[in-house]
Amino acid sequence: MSDYQTVEHDVLVIGAGGAGLRAAIEAAASKVSVGLVCKSLLGKAHTVMAEGGMAAAMANVDDRDNWKVHFSDTMRGGQYLNNWVMAELHAKEAPDRVRELEAWGALFDRTRDGRILQRNFGGHRYPRLAHVGDRTGLEMIRTLQDHGIHQGIEVYMEQTVTTLLTDGGRVVGAFGYDRERGRFKVFKAKAIVLATGGVGRAFKISSNSWEYTGDGHALAYNAGADLMDMEFVQFHPTGMVWPPSVRGILVTEGVRGEGGRLLNNKGERFMFNDIPDLYKNQTAKDAEEGWRYVTGDKSANRPPELLTRDHVARCINREVKAGRGSPHGGVYLDIAWIKEKIPSAQDHIKKKLPSMYHQFKELAGVDITTTTMEVGPTTHYVMGGVRVDGVTQMSTVPGLFAAGEVAAGLHGANRLGGNSLSDLLVFGKRAGEHAANWARQQGAGRIDEAQVSQAAKQALEPFDRPNGENPYNVQHSLQDMMQDKVGIVRTEADMAAAIEGLGALKKRASGVGIAGNREYNSGWHTCLDLPNLLCVSEAVARCALDRRESRGGHFREDYPEKSKEFANHNTVVRKNADGSMQLRREAIPAMREDLKQVVEENK
Amino acid sequence: MGKATFRIWTGQAEQAGFKDYATDVGEGMVVLDAVHQIQAETAPTLACRWNCKAGKCGSCSAEINGKPRLMCMTRLDQLDLSMPVVIEPMKSFPHIKDLVTDVSWNFRVKKSIKKFKPRAPDAPDGTWRMQQADVDRVQEFRKCIECFLCQDVCHVLRDHHKHPEFAGPRHFVYTAALEMHPLDTEDRLGQMKDEGGLGYCNITKCCTKVCPEHITITDNAIIPLKERVVDEYYDPITRLFKMFKPRK
Missing domain, CATH: 3.10.20.30 (Beta-grasp domain)
Known part of the structure; x- marks a missing residue:
């Protein structure tokens, strides 16, 4: 039964979005053998969907910007639960990572003097996002892909890893199968970098692609690694809400960065009614000042639509619940109004937001240059993930690294828009570099045949139950429940019910079955996604239940305020020997004095 | 419904x-x-x-x-x-x-095309200066999402199965993006003429019609490439000049 092929690399990177590609490129640059596994075709990963841009304090547009301001913005956005080591490295290294992309062929929009243009985004004090219209993610992944294919990296397309193989606590390989033919494969490796992205498919309304089933989170957890901050899931304030089949698809924050305003059904610009204290002195007093800000007036403060995502999402949620929403349960996002301000508004919108124009035109039949959009919150990003060392990106399991969305730390309780793409590059590079270093210092590990046969057996179990439950039904039930009970507004009772519900879903998941053969069998793939989705869902629910306060992406209706009691620790889960999930609170190390000062100076 | x-x-x-x-x-x-x-x-x-x-x-x-x-x-x-x-x-x-x-052929073709080779940086800090207008021209090609629908519709591939000797519209777009990239210094014209089989394309524009990103593949990418190949390899006057000029 465990008939499989073996391939061997020094470093195996699992996931080929921005972080995975960047890690593979870096590892290959240090002359070790690198394998890169992608679940889909190369270049299709979720990174392609990133729209707004990548944050880097290059100060091309506003010379007051520097790493200290970026660091402070990131920490404020994360409500100080961030791993400050990562936040510092990120702010310092992001500019070089962006310039490097240009050297590899990326073509960013330009300033008048020919440098990389930077745009405004929520939570960033100065215009900071290098971008290409509203398709920055595509530019980034294609640049990395087109550069990466010439670096001697072995690419394994359409392969899924189901289990990490360990030897005495150290990671020595991975077991998986190719989706096209269903053949098993063992990837032997001295170091493994997880770059599998997020968990959005655990929720019903999500901007994430199908691949976001929490694979890396679950692989790490099952190999004994810590997961951290899993209660912090970001609900992006603006997803499409109509028609139903496009519900959740992202509407870039760039729309608001270009002057888009949020209105309720009374035509009221409701974001002006609720501005958190932390941001009072950085927010525009009226619409006029907001407009001046988005058009580059350095003396103006940002409009409240550009407050952090968690806050904007909750404000929208409140409007809808109070009956002030749009017909399909969202609010209105209006960019067409800028025609009052600039004569060629229609062309300007098409030029600055081409994908949005295209997306609404084709999927909703709405022309955004003349008509308002209906938008509402959508599951977008998980701040939590594999707990890593801030410098090397190694997890608590030796030889296992993580970078990008699958790793925790940089974003704390909430991520700022634009900090994800820069995260992928900065920590993808670091993970690749340190994984290669680690691999060079290690002897080859031993692959345990028993682990391989166990993994193979588990993978094939759904075929033993041709009359088992349809896996799609279990997936849909899970998504409905997570959306309903562990979504944007949470309560003790709901989450307790969710944890119970997860128990029942686990039972159902162990009874799913599939007919047919192993070749490109979508149902089988779904069967194997389920345990990962359930694992991350449980982590989210348990951590969210434990944090009895509201902070960043985590909002508790029963504890709507921030609490000092919860201000200084991260929530960490690990797998117990008996397979149950153990939760503990881990104190955040005190911030270095000079960094404290930086935060103070930029309050 | x-x-x-x-x-x-x-x-x-x-x-x-x-x-x-x-x-x-x-x-x-x-x-x-x-x-x-x-x-x-x-x-x-x-x-x-x-x-x-x-x-x-x-x-x-x-x-x-x-x-x-x-x-x-x-x-x-x-x-x-x-x-x-x-x-x-x-x-x-x-x-x-x-x-x-099985679309893996596309990935092999792409890998065979000479990679991006930028000119030396313009500024002492290792960065370049480019004008938006120059960037805009190439950004159209860089919108490509590699869906391969243009490859699917192209009769050279679909009906004549010239995969081994024809790169297809997707890779002409890719090559055009590189050739017209403001920083690139590589020359891929010979490669497109020979291995890429650019001459097989008889500009029926089917690829342009199916492109979901509305890239004007034929007019903006393929025809300029064809023109450059003609200038480089078939123009008698240019050839004459070249006899006296060392090749770059």
Whole structure:
């Protein structure tokens, strides 16, 4: 039964979005053998969907910007639960990572003097996002892909890893199968970098692609690694809400960065009614000042639509619940109004937001240059993930690294828009570099045949139950429940019910079955996604239940305020020997004095 | 909107054929929604590629009522639902199963094209200066989502199977993006003329018509490449000049 092929690399990177590609490129640059596994075709990963841009304090547009301001913005956005080591490295290294992309062929929009243009985004004090219209993610992944294919990296397309193989606590390989033919494969490796992205498919309304089933989170957890901050899931304030089949698809924050305003059904610009204290002195007093800000007036403060995502999402949620929403349960996002301000508004919108124009035109039949959009919150990003060392990106399991969305730390309780793409590059590079270093210092590990046969057996179990439950039904039930009970507004009772519900879903998941053969069998793939989705869902629910306060992406209706009691620790889960999930609170190390000062100076 | 029938190419090799699936359809649905619904209701093993469901990744390419399209961007209200909606895999590539084909050839072709080679940086800090106008011209090509629908529709590949000697529209766009990149210094014209088989393209513009990103493939990418090849290799006056000028 465990008939499989073996391939061997020094470093195996699992996931080929921005972080995975960047890690593979870096590892290959240090002359070790690198394998890169992608679940889909190369270049299709979720990174392609990133729209707004990548944050880097290059100060091309506003010379007051520097790493200290970026660091402070990131920490404020994360409500100080961030791993400050990562936040510092990120702010310092992001500019070089962006310039490097240009050297590899990326073509960013330009300033008048020919440098990389930077745009405004929520939570960033100065215009900071290098971008290409509203398709920055595509530019980034294609640049990395087109550069990466010439670096001697072995690419394994359409392969899924189901289990990490360990030897005495150290990671020595991975077991998986190719989706096209269903053949098993063992990837032997001295170091493994997880770059599998997020968990959005655990929720019903999500901007994430199908691949976001929490694979890396679950692989790490099952190999004994810590997961951290899993209660912090970001609900992006603006997803499409109509028609139903496009519900959740992202509407870039760039729309608001270009002057888009949020209105309720009374035509009221409701974001002006609720501005958190932390941001009072950085927010525009009226619409006029907001407009001046988005058009580059350095003396103006940002409009409240550009407050952090968690806050904007909750404000929208409140409007809808109070009956002030749009017909399909969202609010209105209006960019067409800028025609009052600039004569060629229609062309300007098409030029600055081409994908949005295209997306609404084709999927909703709405022309955004003349008509308002209906938008509402959508599951977008998980701040939590594999707990890593801030410098090397190694997890608590030796030889296992993580970078990008699958790793925790940089974003704390909430991520700022634009900090994800820069995260992928900065920590993808670091993970690749340190994984290669680690691999060079290690002897080859031993692959345990028993682990391989166990993994193979588990993978094939759904075929033993041709009359088992349809896996799609279990997936849909899970998504409905997570959306309903562990979504944007949470309560003790709901989450307790969710944890119970997860128990029942686990039972159902162990009874799913599939007919047919192993070749490109979508149902089988779904069967194997389920345990990962359930694992991350449980982590989210348990951590969210434990944090009895509201902070960043985590909002508790029963504890709507921030609490000092919860201000200084991260929530960490690990797998117990008996397979149950153990939760503990881990104190955040005190911030270095000079960094404290930086935060103070930029309050 | 009621029920509609989807006639989907299913199976593998000799056993492959059309099978009808009826499912409920509603407002705003796209073809990919219907396929997902069919998977969940009656055909869990049905194979199709998809990722983003927002027209950004180019995974769900198929032929819908005979036209190469992205399933996620084809709205049902634009199709005649009184007849079965026919969904087939792309025809220019080897079939694997149901709606999935083996597109790996495209990745091999791309790898064979000479990579980006920038000029020396313009500024002492290692950065470049470029004007927006120069960037704009290439950004059109860089919108490509690699759905390979242009490859699918191209008769040189689809009907004449010239895969070993013809790179196809996608890779002409890729090459044009590199050749017109403001920083690039490499020369790929000879490569396109010889290995890329640029001359096979007789500018029927089918590729432009099917491009979901509305890239003007033929006019903006292929014809300029052809012109450059002519200038470089076939123009008698240029050739004369070259006899006296060392090649770059």
